[in-house]
Amino acid sequence: MARKCTPTYSIKFSLNILAWQKHKIEKKFKIARIVYNSCLGEALKRHKSVKAAKEYHTLLKEPKSKERDRRLSEIRLANGFSEYGLHDFVRLVQHKFKENIGSLEAQKLATRAFQTVEKLHFGKARKVHFKKFDDDISVENKSNQTGLRYIDGNILWGDKPTKKCPNPKNWLCMPIAPKANDEYARIALMDNSKYVRILKREIRGKVRYFVQLIQEGYPPTKRNRKIANDETKRVGIDIGSSTIAVYSENTVELRELAPKCNTDFPKLRRIQRSIDRSKRSTNTHNFNKDGTFKKGRLEWNNSNSYKKLRKKRKELYRRIAVQRKISHGKLANDILALGSDIRVETMRFQSLQKRTKKTTRNRNNGKINSKKRFGKSIANHAPAMLLTIIDRKLSYQGQSLKKIDTYATKASQFNHKTGKYTKKQLTERWNAFEKLLIQRDLYSAFLIGNTNETLNSVDVDLCNAKWFNFVQLHNREIARLKQSPSKTLRWFVA
Template identity: 25%
Template sequence: MYTIELKLDTRGYDEYLEKKFKYGYKLKRALVNYFNMQENRRVNSDKYKELAGRMQELNTLQDKAKDTKDKNEKKLLKKAYKGLSEELKQGWIELNDSYGLGNGKFVDYKKLGQASVMYERYASEGIINWSTFENMAVDTKKGYLKRKKQADSENILKVPRYVDFNTLWYRKCNNNITPDGLRFGKRGNYIIFPYVFKCTDEIRFTYALERQKIAWYGIKRTLDRHNKWMYSVLIVFGEVPYGMPESPIKQGKLVVSVDIDKLAIKTVNVDTEEEVFFDIANDFGYSDKLSYYDKKLEESRRQSNPDNYNLDGTVKKGKRTWVRTKNYNTLLARKRTLWHKIKQSRKERFHSIAKDIVLSCDEIVVIKEDFKALQKRKDFNPEEMNWNDSRKQRGAEIMFNAPYEFIVLLKQKASYLGLKYSETTLKK
């Protein structure tokens, strides 16, 4: 599967699309609140307290089995541990399912409290499609389940900011994607938003529309430097994109490693032992521009909010009100626009590198590092290391150069050609 993004000409209908995002955001907020409420009810239920107490019994049995030296007693303790473990596992499953918080991805969109009532009203007015609401519900539950797997998490979801709510997804509405533009509305009363093609977009889109099936499509909005929403359509096709051959051009096994220290992709051909480096650290001066905007934003924030800082320059603790001047908003919009350019430039470079790699072999082995571990902030201990030595944490570089984004893209392109693909994570 791959995605084609096309800009839309929405002149005269910005309020129409803004209304869809406004009500979509309200649904998203209601969904987050629903799952948080269900989690709170689950934790405070008598069944949860009972199971939590029996988990202590399970841990006690496990400790006794480790400490005892009598083989018969150890065998009995292990048998009791296994039986209690299976019983508790089933108990947790029943408890989670009773609150709609089971591990399955299925979500009954008719039983989501206030969110279901809101959806029925919005759907009757033709504002929100059922597939959009279902997609939001599934994504919200995935976020909850991800937090529940984290050991130290409180399992509480945060409501996203309105400006970060940027995409509405649709499926089983393929008739809305036409050669002329994106179509909205009921039969006989259509609104068509024409596409704005750039470079080879029209060729790729026409090729895909004539030969391939549409899996999903989404409406995406992006703030420009003037704080105005710009809209585009994301069309997800289910086959090989235009320009990709049906099979690899060359044979052989290629080992691809991500070098964090040099911020480069290294490929090694197993047969010829030929090494090729692809630089991913070349930011074309973007990092310096970002640093400039960060500095100016901090200066503007301090000048406009002097009462929010201590004498030593640190931010005061507690609830504060921040004043954002016109100059601050202008700088913020310019920084946001620069980030869009960075992401687009990085994406184009990654596409080119990944395409060169998949066309030069029929098997790929990726050796990657634990990026999440590298991004964790390391505490500075002046007795053991100086400040320069503590720069082992590479969070900023990893965020800026996004090596994992490249690996995901490489895996996707390898699937187009049916290449053998495997990954190995280095542990430090």
Template identity: 30%
Template sequence: MSRARTPSFVCEIQLKVTPASERVLLVRLDCARLVYNACLGESLKRLEKLRALKAYQAARRMPKGTKNSPVAKARNSAFRVAHEQEGFREYDLHAYAKQFGQAWLGEHLDSLTIQKLATRAFFAVQQYAFGKKGKPRFKGKGWFDSVEGKTNTSGILWRENTVKWLGLELSALINPKDEVIAHGLACPVKFVRIVRRKLNGRNRFYAQLVCEGKPYRKTQHPLGNGAVGLDIGPSTIAVVSKQGATLERFCDELKPQHKAIRKLQRKLNRQRRANNPANFNPDGTCKRGKRHWHDSQRYIETRRHLAELQRKQAAYRKSLHGRMINRIVAQGDIFKLEKLSYRAFQKRFGKSVNFRGPGAFVNHLKRKAGNAGGEIVEFATGSTRLSQICLCGGLEKKPLSQRWHVCGCGVGPVQRDLFSAWLARFVEDERLDAGRAQAAWPGEDERLQAASSRIQPAMGQGQPKPNLARRVPSQSRSPAQSGFGVSEAHHGKFFAMMRELADQPEPPAF
């Protein structure tokens, strides 16, 4: 069966589940976990055999060529033959999973659901084979939280505001005044997904209706007009459009819970060591090999408390992302930003990225702007270099601590992130249109400085001005803690210009 190419969206509705129905659902989710793990293990075995195949190794040595060229088509054809020879295809895995429907698992899962589980496992291994994601992991007991069908004609069905699945009927809790739910129910349903979420240690089940069409668009969040430049960092975002310019922190209202999470994690570690002393060596390290772990009720309660704390934090962060995106979408319909590696952000700014979630924000922005009819333009950082370039064409690689852009041509001082976001509006075809940017610059420096002056102090600290006068460090401080300390001999005209600006009111640094 070919996949539908029509646009789709998800309408999520909570289900009314009795204790008896919950027991049935938990058994079926565990059966789905067993099928998924079996298909995942088989896919990994076939991938290992495929990589050892001589035909596959010969295909890898073939030149890649350009897209749709005869060289690329020949290489793809060689890969296709190797995959077919080793059975590393989606429908080959469907044939492997057919045996589970004929065994006792077929009493709990229908054939289409089993096929979808096989597809899910195959795609996870395929992403790993292409190097896009890491090696997929097997699901432990209680870790499998969703199962879905392939169509709305067999298997998991949506009929008359009720989910029907192999004799199990789950009615939906629908608010008749909710316009979003009403729009989803009015659209054709492609297939149904059942999702389990744990709220404060209790299971909540939801039906996700994958509907055909466009999602509901709220009237209070209209789409603007014009180009919007964005500069996204690990914890901040700069937005510049014709309507205004802003520089703010991601999720500034979200309170950090690092200390509380760390305390709970250390408590879990102490409880686990106390409950399982035989699983640890005398030096405190964990023993190798297969081990049996005993979880006490207090350990389970602490784990539940930690999961609930992290769930609330993630939900509030997602809500704050949505509010910020609504404000951005109202400023324009073309959103231009640099194509960044958020994995690199995780390596360099792990704690901040985990707390603020810039990668999740960008994905949310792409989805919401695309559904509203907007356009997302991502350009390479190497060809534009917005954080280094000036309107005069000069390039200066700034250290991360230098948050202000000042050039001898007269541009600046202007906040670095705001200036990059302003330049992003004039990027066309992976290149900065310097002529348009120079023509539009008069008067923009005042607007950007006004935006930077509204920045709130970070973490309760003051806002130092970009004053580069040499300071003499005290004996109790290290040179890195004593301020900027930049020598006049190394800066020449730049230092003289900044000294002339010392008497003028300057915007605070962020």
């Protein structure tokens, strides 16, 4: 019988606990790390045994078919490479630590380990990483009935006190309460809790603990948030590596993605160099005379200054990530306020991150051009994250982000006046329409917003009907961008 799938959202609270409770949580997290690493190691063994099978290699070379996929699946199951196969393995591991980690919590750790190795197995990842002693980690349950659970304003974990055992060693009862003026949290706590997740995070050099309640239903609507929730209102967005162009009936905008989240690369480089110098000075035996690493399994001695520098670098990245997430959330809300029929081109940002294979030379000095593309820009601005947030927020309205066929529509090349496609260089930022100059990204957003219902071509009649209104909004936006303090935005209209 298929599992019942219901809408889900999460709400996060900080855990303000006593010192003795922290010691118990630390013990549980230490055991969780051991269980996870054990499952990861076992999953890797099973992955290697599957890859070593001759029949498996032979089948991979054959053309794709249902029979081929069935045989591949049988080989994986025969070697125990499956989620439930790893659940059987973790049962024996969990039995040694049953006082601190429940069976369902151990199964969730096994599932995460299997999903990690599964990405490696299917070529979606290059390698896997075991959890180190000081790594961030989380533990979650599969239900809210036993083990780690939320009941009546308290997070409970472990065996309940009884008459025979009034003070169990593994028992934790941690109260949580929303702030006095947090109406959103109060309404969210009224919903049924599916399961609980506890997270360990290092913030500004201090270890803190948080709890996430996975609630059933849709999140409450915030009082200060405007939601269109109108499928008749179309919104076209043309997203790039650092900017996003937005088009609707009343708005035409070009905005920078996460403008305050640019990584301080000079500062980061200084930290990286300090880390490298510290590593080399305390581990001279691990390097060759030319400065390269020696081959084989090496033992590393890390100084206290090295550890401090690593924490400093980690904190720098954490702050940027938090700011980026907040910025994307606000931008997603602004877009959702314009309409619920949101359309975007299908994009492969991973391909944009890769270095180009073609070698080119600079026309002026004859030097070979750099093969770098948009890696740093995508890392800073995270455009895929914005689309994920928009899609998640749309799902609360029972809708989803509509992705048009990029290769069929060719929005960046199409001209709705002539019906022709013209390839353009990335440096060409304007489209000419007789005496009019239209910014390329804004025009692409306009075309994307006026695609047909099959999402594979531009509706020319609709474009013609809305053209005059778009030109007026476009000219107003260009005037604003030329006065913008952002160098990035000014470059797009230069």
